[in-house]
Every structure is written in C-alpha cells, then in structure tokens.
Amino acid sequence: MRSHENQPQPTRRDALQMVAAAFGLTALGPLERAVAAESRPTRARRGTKFLVMVELEGGNDWLNTVVPHTLPSYASQRPGLALDPSETLGLDSGPYATSDFRMHPNLVDLAQMYRDGEVAIVRKVGYPGPNKSHDKSKKIWAQGAREVANTSGWIARYAELEAPTALGAVSVGVGRHRAFVGGSSNPLALGSLARFRYDEDARYRNNHRHRVAIIKDLLEQRASGATRDVMLTGHTLASQIQGALSGYSSPVTYRAGALSVRLLDVARMVQAGFETRVYYTRLKGFDTHGAQAARHATLLQALDEGIKDLADDLKQMGVWNDAAIVMMSEFGRRNFSNGSGGTDHGEAGMMMVAGGTVAGGLHGPVMVDADVAARNLAYGMDFRAVYADLVENHLGMADASPVFAEALEIPTRPNLVL
C-alpha cells in the first residue's frame, strides 16, 4: 500500500476550505493559515488527466541526481564529484523502498515523495545512436523521432489528434519549442501568463482600451478566415489567461526559483479549469562542464522546490491524481568527471515521474557496475516507450503509435501508471 494512499486525499470540501483560507489574503500563507470568510470554488476540472513536462535543459547529470551509490565505479569514476552516502538522502522506506539509489542532498522533497510512493525513477533512458550535440539531442527528444530528418514535434502531433483546441497543449517560458512545432493545432506558447495580454499605451489608457475594444469588434464582425480567427482567438485567450491569473488563489506559497515561477503559471491554468492535456516548461543550466557541484546543487534545489510546490498545489485542488509531472533531459552526462570539476556530454540518463496515480519506485533496466564503469551510460529503455506509456495509460489515448510512429529497437515500456 502506498503510504500517501493511507492518508485521505483532500475531499472537495477540504479543498474549498483551503482555497477559501487563502482567498482575500494579500500574502499567501501555508496551508494551516486562518480561515477567511469568503469562499471561491476551485474551477479545476477533475478527472481530466494531464502531463506537466519539465525539461532539465543542458543535459542533467543523473548519476549525481539519483545516485547509484552501491556501484563501486560510481565513486571511482568521479573523484571529487561523487556524492558521499552520508550526505545523500535515502529512499529505503515506504512502499518502494530501495537501497540501490540515494538522492542528491538538495532533493529533500522529491526523496520524501519517493518514500511516499509518489515518484517513479526510470533508469537508463535514452535512444539508439546517442547524439552528444545539445541541439540534435534536444531535437530528437522534442520530435520523438530518432531519424535526423525534420519532422513535427511529438506534442504537436499529440495535440492535433487528441487535444486540438487553443489550450490543448501549452508551453510556458520555452519560446516556440520544437516539441510544439508542426501540425494544425498550433499549441499555445506562453512566455508567462502575465505577458499574455494586450499591453497598454500608458499615456492614454482609456483611449487604448477603446482601441482594443474596436479591434475585437472589427474582428468579430469579419467573416471567418485563418488570420481573423487566430487574431480573435488571441483576444479570447488573453481574457481567459488574465482571468486565470487574477482568479487564482491558493494556500500554497511558491518559492521564487526559476522553475517555481513557471510551475505557478501551470497551477493557475489548472485551477482555471483549462482543458490543457500537456504543459511544458523547463529549467535551464544543466550543462555543467565545470565547477559542477555547486551549480548542480542550486539547480536541483530549484527543481525540488518547484515540483514540491506544484504537487502541494495540485493536491489541494484535488487534481493530484490527474497529474503526471515528467522530468527529463536531452542526455545524461559522462560517467566520469572531467578535469575541471564537471562532466561532459554523455548518452543515456534517467527520468523521474511524479503524480498521484504514478506507480512509484524503480523502473527500467537494473543498473550494474559495468554500466557506470563504462564511459557513458548506455540506454536500455527508449524515451519514446516511456512517453507512449504515459500517453496511453495516463492521458488515455487508445494507441500512441500515430504520435510515436518510429519502430523502436528496444520497444519495452515501463508501467508508470497505476
């Protein structure tokens, strides 16, 4: 039995009370804050499964994230960089207790979530013929296709088939990501919710509001057409998104890190009841060729805080069982450290998936010492098999093969969904 299932999930009434607790307070406090008189129902839709993709951009050093501390080569390959078991965090309790791995000391909350049965670790994830170029490898992950030929992004393909509305798939703070390019659905790319609005002409605010109203009027009166329709969609979405921004309230206080800020935007959209099936954002800076220890620690702290904040928020909204938060990176890093206290571009890595209906614990091929004694971690599970598992068994697509059409050399899938 998973430990968190022993604790009752918040009921709808609990959630309402939690939200009410925060509503009206200018500074949001922790869950236990005093109850405010006013009440605002959460609009988050229950039962609509969604993914939150979190890209660890730059090539995460997975071996120092989820540490295979029992393998002798781990320490011998990384003098000065290997983490000592005394500082790392144990995963050896809870429903999926393991002593094979420990987590980086800054992954305090993710380690706890693992022990609570809410985090899956997928080992040896990659693809055949690893490419050590950031650009090429990111492209392979984004397109979900190993062939170098240009193709559309996997999220664009998914959205076109399964979520073809303006809010079907939304990225936050990643520009026009290649996973979103192609297809007819034109998934929404947001810098941030706050940015998605019609800026004011500060000198003539009233006049500018009038201008925007005229523009919208003119568009509404025109016959439908591709340009007119998408411009009008812009106006509609801007209202919805500004509504999500202003209507959001939560007892959860997000921390200020780069990832938390973006995940807060995701939470706002979830709470607003958007029909979004795939959210996508990233944390940058994982290309740790030099002086890795401190930089990696900072990044993992930001990751840990962001995931924890979002998870708490989704739990209080009552949609934790609908969420799967997926953490991945374009490649892992070398098994051995380089001469400048860092690690160079490697091959396979791992993934972590968190959520209320995620089958926690270890997935993917068992790692043995030879894996870490080699120069690079070899892949033993294709990332597309992981994605396909999530797309079918979490998002509920009957058959993910139109999204991931390429035949896989290693087709074995994990079973990440309870």
Next chain:
Amino acid sequence: MEKWAVRAMPGTVAVCLGLSVWCGGCSSGVTSGSGGSSGGGGTPDPGSSMLAKATFDAGDVDHLLLRTQFGVTTGARDSAASLGVPAFIDAMLNVPAVGSTAAESEAAQLLVNAGDPPGLEGKFPSGSDVAEWWLYLMMRSQTPFQERLALFWHDHFAVATSVLNSQERHWMVNHVNVLRGQGLGNFRDLLITLSRDEAMLEWLDGDVNVKGEPNENFAREFLELFTVGADNGYTEADIQEASRAFTGYRNRLDVTTGLRYMEFDPDRKDIFAKVVFGQILTGNGETADDFDVMADLTMATLDVATWLAEKLLLEFVTDAPTTAQIANLAAVIAQHGFEIRPVLRTLFLSEAFYSARGTMVRSPVDFAVGFIRSTGLQISPGTLRRELAAVAQLPSQPPSVFGWPQGPEWLAADGMVERANLARRVIADRTYQSSNGFGVTLPAGTPDAAEVVDHYDDLLGVGLAAAERSTLITYLNSSVQAGPIAVPDPFDPTESRHVDERVRGLLYILANHPGFLAR
C-alpha cells in the same frame, strides 16, 4: 519541399486565408486572383506565367513594395511612379556595395564596445549587438530590398549567432554581409562562399569534420536544406561520402588579435576519392578544399533549380507554390545559369508575381519593419530586438538550421498577441521618437478624419471595408473618457494631442487588422 511539407501536416495546408480571393489550400493549386483562365485550352495561366506583365498600375507598385521592401513608403511609391516599374526594379536590383552607405556607418557603431582594443573596434560584438546592427539596417536602409533579400538567404542558409563565442561573433557580421553583398550574384558562388563561411563552419561542425572521423552535419544540410531538399536524388551513403569532401578546416585563435578564424589544414582533409551521386569525386587534393567541386557536382547532378524556385516562390510569390509555378521559375533559373539578379528581375516583372495580391502571411519581421518604415515611427534597434525575440523571429538567431516558420505557420494566437504588443511599442515609443526626430506624418494640408483614415489604410495596405472605415473615422472624431466611453469630438490635425493620442491609436488598430498581416 521537405522543410514545409513536414511542418504542414494534414490540415495546415488546407487553410484558407480569410483574405479576398485566394485559397492557399485549393487542391487544384490554382490561384484565381487575376481572373485568368487556368483550366485546359492553350491559354497560359497568368498565376504561373513568368512572362512579363504588360502594364503596371498603382496597386501593382504597392504589391511590389510590400513583397520586396517590407512595405510601402511614399518615397518608394514616388520613385516607382517616375521611373516606371521595370526601371524601378532594375534600380532595386542594383544594390550598393557592402560598407558604402551612411546607414551602414551608423549601424557599425552598434558593434563597437568600450573595451575594444585599438584597431579592432567592432570586432567583439555581443549577440545582441549583431542583431541590432542588422535590425538598424532593416529599419533605416535607403535600399531595403538588400536587407529583405538577405533575410531570405538568412532563412535559407540559417545560421545562428548563439553558437559563436566572443572571439567568433565577428564571423556573424561577415556572414550577414555575404548575404547582403552576394545575394544577387550567382547561386553557385553564394553556396560555395557560405559553405566555407566561418560562422557556417562552426554552426554545422565543419571544424570538427576531419579525415577518418567525418561529421555529417554540414553535408546533410547542404543537400537537405541548401541545394535540393530532403530525399531528392541522394542517399545516406551520398551524405557520408559528401561529408568526407567537406573536411579540411580547423578553428584557430589569433593570439595577437584575440580573434578566432577558420583555417584550411591539408592534414585534416580527406584527400582520397569519394563516390558521390554515383560519380567519382577526385577533388583538389592537398592544395585546397573540395567545396567548389561538391557544389559543382551537386548542381550538375541534382535538381537544384527546382528547390531554389520553390524557395523563392515561398518567399516572394505564394505560401503554396503550384507545380506549374515551380517548373516555370526553375526553367528561368536554369536559363540564366543560376544568376540571381536576372532571375529576380524576371520574377518581379512576371504575371505570376502580380497575380495574387495580398495573399501571403507576413512574418513578424516583415510586419514589424514594415510598420516602422511605412509609418516612419522608428524605434531603437534594442527595442526592436527585444520585441522580435518575444515574437520569435529575431534575425541572426534563427531557432535552428531549418530557419523560421513560413506563411500560415505564423498564425498562432500567442504570436498575434505579441504582434499587437509590438505595434503598441512602436506607437508608444514617443520619447525615443521625439528625441531622434521621428513622429507621425499626416497627409499634407489640414486633413479631416476621413482623409487620415484613407491615407493610412492605403499606405499600410489594410483594405478596410466600408463599415470598418466609418468605425475608424468615428474613432478619430472622438475623445475617450474613463469607461472607456467615446464622446464625439471632431478631429483637428493641428491639435498635437489628437495626433499623439488618436492618430497613433489609429495606426495601432490598423496594425491589428487582418489586412495588415497580409502581403
């Protein structure tokens, strides 16, 4: 057309623009804009004809300016009217030598930084400096077609500054100057120059492509993007052999200047014979690289003219080229031996070019630079850089070697909001404009609201419907109070506040009209 075909999955191609007469996705692939006959019979279809149009009206002039100069300006209109369209095109295709204009001298200052060593001023630009240098030229150049054409080649041979470090970024300035300076010469020469270009070598791993350890990055894109398109007459084995022919360069540091350079190094070159496209490529041995031999072999063996024709059509003529259009322009390219200047002259005079006005979707750069140039409301290059980054088309920083989205691919809701905000920035950048001598230019005399609306509708090529026109006349004839509530208040062109508030507001509304997104 691999690049577009793969992006335009089923559903995208069948998009019809809500703009007058044309449907980009008509399965017959026929344009109906000119009213010409397209079915059977012996009548050539004007939509695909490369024969010169007989006469040109004012609408044709505006169309030419919109497609080739970022947009209409009164100066260019006057020039075309006095010269006549053919002579105007000849003048347009006669671009000044790189480095010879006042705008370039001004722009070059944007590359200079305080810490530059004496004699090396401008050689250590930041990535932002490079972008702003070129954006300044786009906004201010007296020969905007030079920048417009360079932007086309930039999308075709897409290289991004982001891969260059501070010792290398001067390569990007050289690279853009090749696009600006050689874009009207022979395609073969441009192809070879850009293949050896230092920014290109770095971008596509030319400097780590060495004998015994070939790197296929450049060879693949050379074929897939620069010359013939994916899966079009070559094999994976050809890519592997071609990559051997592209060996021979190394990235070196000049310790005196602190600048990097690419050097041909015979020791890194694979001198042995390669078999490319079923032919033995012997090459230049140890004396020089084989890039020219590869370019010649490719152009002699594969159908480069068709690929280039399609790219030129997608840039200047239509978002959905027909087979007939491609074949006809390819024939022109072949006839002129890949000399770009006469090819473009033929294209810009052709029936096909004028057959479907206002049917293409403007890219963000075309939208922004066009709005700025047509209205005369210049903004600082730094402001434009930030705005274009927000709208995801910053020249010098294409997202990948595949360049930018094209045509209808730009029609995303987030991009529309960003464009509105870009237009907002242009009309609201009053401080920069007043301190640099720019401002709203009204039609001569004391125009009333209708004349002002008509003037900008015409200049920006919006094409307002009658009801829209009267809405905007009413807008100009109103003051707006909190609410917002519009109250009748006749427009007075001598009232500076009316101009500052209402005319700028009119420009903002027009920029947010579907007609302004078309070209």
